[in-house]
Amino acid sequence: MSKLAIRVKGLSKRYQIGQRVNYRRLTESLTGMLAAPFRRREKQGDGHFWALKDVSFDLRQGEVLGIIGRNGAGKSTLLKILSRVTEMTEGNVDLYGRIGSLLEVGTGFHPELTGRENIFLNGAILGMKRPEIRRKFDEIVDFAEVEKFLDTPVKHYSSGMYMRLAFAVAAHLEPEILVVDEVLAVGDAQFQKKCLGRMSEVAKDGRTVLFVSHNLAAVAQLCTSCIVLTGGQITYAGAVPGAIHAYESAQRTTATTGSWQNTVADDGTQEAYVERFELTAENGQPRDTFANSETVCVRIRVRVRQRQELLKVGFELIKASTVVWRIHHVDTVHPMEPLPVGTHVLTCRIPPHLLNLGEYLIVPQASIHCVKDVMKMGEPVLRFNVQLDPSVSSFHGILNERNHAGVIFPLLQWDAEAVAERP
Amino acid sequence: MKVAIVAGGAGALEDVVNTIETEVEGEPLLRLRPRRGWQAINATELWHYRDLLWFLAARDIRVRYKQTVLGVLWALLQPVAAMVIFTLFVGKLVKVPGDIPYPVFAYCALLPWQLFSQSLTQASNSLIENERLVTKVYFPRLLIPFAAVLSGLVDFAISSVLFFVMLWYYHIGVGPAMLLLPVLVVMVVITALSVGLWLSALNAHYRDFRYAVPFLIQVWFFASPVVYPASLVEGQWQVVYGMNPMAGAIQAFRWALLGNVEPMWTMLAASGATVFVLFVGGMFYFRRMERTMADWV
Numbered sequence: 277m278s279k280l281a282i283r284v285k286g287l288s289k290r291y292q293i294g295q296r297v298n299y300r301r302l303t304e305s306l307t308g309m310l311a312a313p314f315r316r317r318e319k320q321g322d323g324h325f326w327a328l329k330d331v332s333f334d335l336r337q338g339e340v341l342g343i344i345g346r347n348g349a350g351k352s353t354l355l356k357i358l359s360r361v362t363e364m365t366e367g368n369v370d371l372y373g374r375i376g377s378l379l380e381v382g383t384g385f386h387p388e389l390t391g392r393e394n395i396f397l398n399g400a401i402l403g404m405k406r407p408e409i410r411r412k413f414d415e416i417v418d419f420a421e422v423e424k425f426l427d428t429p430v431k432h433y434s435s436g437m438y439m440r441l442a443f444a445v446a447a448h449l450e451p452e453i454l455v456v457d458e459v460l461a462v463g464d465a466q467f468q469k470k471c472l473g474r475m476s477e478v479a480k481d482g483r484t485v486l487f488v489s490h491n492l493a494a495v496a497q498l499c500t501s502c503i504v505l506t507g508g509q510i511t512y513a514g515a516v517p518g519a520i521h522a523y524e525s526a527q528r529t530t531a532t533t534g535s536w537q538n539t540v541a542d543d544g545t546q547e548a549y550v551e552r553f554e555l556t557a558e559n560g561q562p563r564d565t566f567a568n569s570e571t572v573c574v575r576i577r578v579r580v581r582q583r584q585e586l587l588k589v590g591f592e593l594i595k596a597s598t599v600v601w602r603i604h605h606v607d608t609v610h611p612m613e614p615l616p617v618g619t620h621v622l623t624c625r626i627p628p629h630l631l632n633l634g635e636y637l638i639v640p641q642a643s644i645h646c647v648k649d650v651m652k653m654g655e656p657v658l659r660f661n662v663q664l665d666p667s668v669s670s671f672h673g674i675l676n677e678r679n680h681a682g683v684i685f686p687l688l689q690w691d692a693e694a695v696a697e698r699p
Numbered sequence: 700m701k702v703a704i705v706a707g708g709a710g711a712l713e714d715v716v717n718t719i720e721t722e723v724e725g726e727p728l729l730r731l732r733p734r735r736g737w738q739a740i741n742a743t744e745l746w747h748y749r750d751l752l753w754f755l756a757a758r759d760i761r762v763r764y765k766q767t768v769l770g771v772l773w774a775l776l777q778p779v780a781a782m783v784i785f786t787l788f789v790g791k792l793v794k795v796p797g798d799i800p801y802p803v804f805a806y807c808a809l810l811p812w813q814l815f816s817q818s819l820t821q822a823s824n825s826l827i828e829n830e831r832l833v834t835k836v837y838f839p840r841l842l843i844p845f846a847a848v849l850s851g852l853v854d855f856a857i858s859s860v861l862f863f864v865m866l867w868y869y870h871i872g873v874g875p876a877m878l879l880l881p882v883l884v885v886m887v888v889i890t891a892l893s894v895g896l897w898l899s900a901l902n903a904h905y906r907d908f909r910y911a912v913p914f915l916i917q918v919w920f921f922a923s924p925v926v927y928p929a930s931l932v933e934g935q936w937q938v939v940y941g942m943n944p945m946a947g948a949i950q951a952f953r954w955a956l957l958g959n960v961e962p963m964w965t966m967l968a969a970s971g972a973t974v975f976v977l978f979v980g981g982m983f984y985f986r987r988m989e990r991t992m993a994d995w996v
C-alpha cells in the first residue's frame with residue numbers, strides 16, 4: 277500500500293444563506309447585530325446550509341480520485357477547501373505533499389497582457405517561482421503552440437489559442453497533489469483530448485489527482501477510485517463503475533417528466549437565462565412518452581439579455597450514460613440570426629424514426645461558444661421514453677429496449693432483388 | 700525516505716525536477732484546520748510569494764498604461780489640472796509661508812496626495828477587482844492590496860519629474876533634507892496601505908464601502924494641508940491635526956522639498972503613531988477576514 281496523500285476527517289462547511297449570492301449591506305449587518313440579543317434562538321439550519329457535512333476519506337499517493345455529484349452537491353466546496361481558497365467550518369484535512377489546484381483554466385489571465393507576460397503572471401498565481409517558470413517556459417509555449425504570438429496581447433488570440441495557453445501553464449505545475457475542477461468542460465474536442473492526455477500523464481508519474489467532472493467517460497477513463505457526493509455527504513465511495521452506477525441511478529430520479537422550470541433564480545449577470553424546458557408532441561401537447569414514429573419537440577424558453585453572436589442554447593441527449601448528441605440552436609438546417617434581446621421559445625424537432633427504444637435524459641446547456649457557460653451544465657432535468665409504434669414493424673411484441681441494440685433506430689430503405697431461382 | 704517526482708513534458712519524459720523528502724505516514728506537510736478569531740501574520744509565506752507581488756503590481760501598471768491613449772500623460776494631467784485650478788481660485792486667498800510661488804506650494808503637496816488617494820482607491824477595490832483570483836486560487840490575500848498600492852508609485856515617479864522641472868523654472872534649490880524623501884514616500888504608501896487593508900476587507904463584505912471610499916477621500920483632502928499651509932492649525936491642536944497621517948506626511952514633504960516650513964515634529968510623530976496603529980490593526984483585521992473572503996467577494 278502506498279503512502280497517504282490526503283486525509284480528510286469530518287469535514288463540514290456551512291454557508292449563510294445569501295452568502296455568495298448577494299453581498300451584505302453594512303446596515304443589514306449592523307441592525308442584525310443590534311437585534312441579536314432580542315432574537316429568539318432560531319432553529320438549527322435557519323439561515324444556514326451545509327454545503328458539506330461530515331465528509332471523510334483517505335487518499336493514497338498515485339491514486340486518481342473522481343468526485344461526482346449533482347450541482348450543489350458540494351464538489352466545488354470540497355475542492356475549494358482542499359486548495360485553501362476557503363476554510364472549513366469543522367473537521368480537518370492533512371495534506372502530505374505540495375498541493376496545486378486548477379479550479380479554472382486561465383485564472384488571472386489578463387487580456388491586455390501578452391502571452392509571455394501572462395505565462396509569468398499565471399505561473400506565479402498558481403504558485404510557481406520565477407526560476408521555475410523560466411525553466412518550463414519553452415515547454416509551456418510548445419504545449420500551447422503559440423510561439424508566433426508570444427508578444428501579442430492575448431485579447432487577440434483565438435479562443436482555442438487562449439485555452440491552450442492557459443491550460444499549458446497549469447499543466448506544467450508540478451505539485452504532488454493536483455486538484456482539478458471541470459476544466460474539460462470548455463474548449464473543443466481536440467483540446468479536451470489534450471487535457472485528458474496530460475492529466476493521465478500526471479497520474480502515471482505517481483502523483484495524486486482529485487478530479488471533479490460531469491464527464492463520466494473521463495472519470496471512468498482516468499480515475500482509480502471515485503466518491504459520489506449528494507447534498508454535501510458522501511453517498512458512495514469505492515470503485516469507479518459502482519460510483520457511476522450509483523450516481524446514475526440517483527440522477528434518474530432527479531429528472532422530471534413533461535416540463536422543467538429552472539429553479540436557480542436569474543441573477544441578471546448572465547447574457548442569457550434558460551427559463552424552461554418542455555417536451556411536447558408536434559401538436560404542442562406535453563408528453564413524456566413518445567412512439568418512435570412521432571416527432572419529439574424540445575421547447576426551450578430562454579431570456580436573452582444581450583444579443584450575442586456566439587450564444588448557443590441547446591441540450592445534451594443522454595441514453596444509458598452515453599451522450600447521444602450535444603446540440604444547439606445554431607446547429608440547424610436553416611441558420612438563424614443571433615437571438616435578439618427578449619424572451620424566446622426555441623423548438624428543436626427530433627424527427628420520427630431516429631431514436632431507438634428506451635429512456636432518454638436531457639441536460640440543458642447554454643454558452644457563449646468557446647468562451648464561457650452562461651448556464652452551468654449539470655444534471656439531466658427531463659426524461660422521456662421512446663416506445664415502439666406497433667404499426668411500424670410486424671415484430672411488435674418481440675422488440676423491446678433490451679433486445680433491440682443500438683443508439684438509433686432509423687427506418688431505412690431496403691430492396692430485395694431476386695438473383696437466382698433456387699438456393 | 701526520498702521520493703523522486705518525474706515531470707512529464709509534452710509527450711516526453713523530462714529529467715528529475717523535484718526531489719522531496721517525505722516521511723512515511725509521518726507528519727503531514729500541511730494541516731488545514733478551522734481557525735477562529737485573530738490570526739498571526741505569516742511572514743514566511745508572504746516572502747515565499749514575493750514574486751507574485753511583483754507580477755501583480757507589474758500587471759496593474761502595464762494594464763493601466765496599455766489601455767490608455769494618453770498613457771503616461773494621465774499621470775501628469777490630474778495633478779497639473781488640480782494645481783492650475785487651486786492656483787487660480789485658492790491661491791489668492793491663502794497666504795503661503797516664505798516666498799514660494801503658490802503653484803509650487805500646491806504641487807508639492809499634490810504629489811503625496813495623489814499618491815495616497817490613488818493607492819488608497821486601488822487598494823480598496825483590489826479584492827473585488829481580483830475576485831476571480833480570490834475565488835479560484837490560494838495565495839496570501841494580503842498580496843492583493845499590497846500590489847495595488849505599489850502600482851501607484853509609477854504615476855508618482857512621473858509626476859515628480861514635472862515637480863523638479865518646476866523647481867528649476869522658479870529657481871528654487873533643494874537642501875539635504877531632500878534625502879529624506881524616500882522615507883516620506885514609504886510613509887505615504889504605508890498610510891494608503893493601512894487604510895486600504897481595512898477598506899478592501901470591508902469592501903469585500905459590505906459593498907457600501909464602494910461608495911464610501913470616494914466620499915472619504917474627498918473629505919480627507921480638505922482635512923489635509925494640500926491647498927492651505929499646515930501652519931493654519933496652531934498650538935496643541937497640531938497633535939490632533941497630526942492624527943490625520945496625511946497632514947504630517949504632506950507637511951514633511953514641503954519641509955523636505957521646499958524647506959520653507961518648519962518640519963513640525965510633534966505633528967509628524969502623531970501621524971507616524973496613527974499610521975502604525977492603523978497598519979497593525981489593518982493587517983490583523985485583514986487576516987481575520989481572509990479565511991472566508993472567497994465566500995463573500
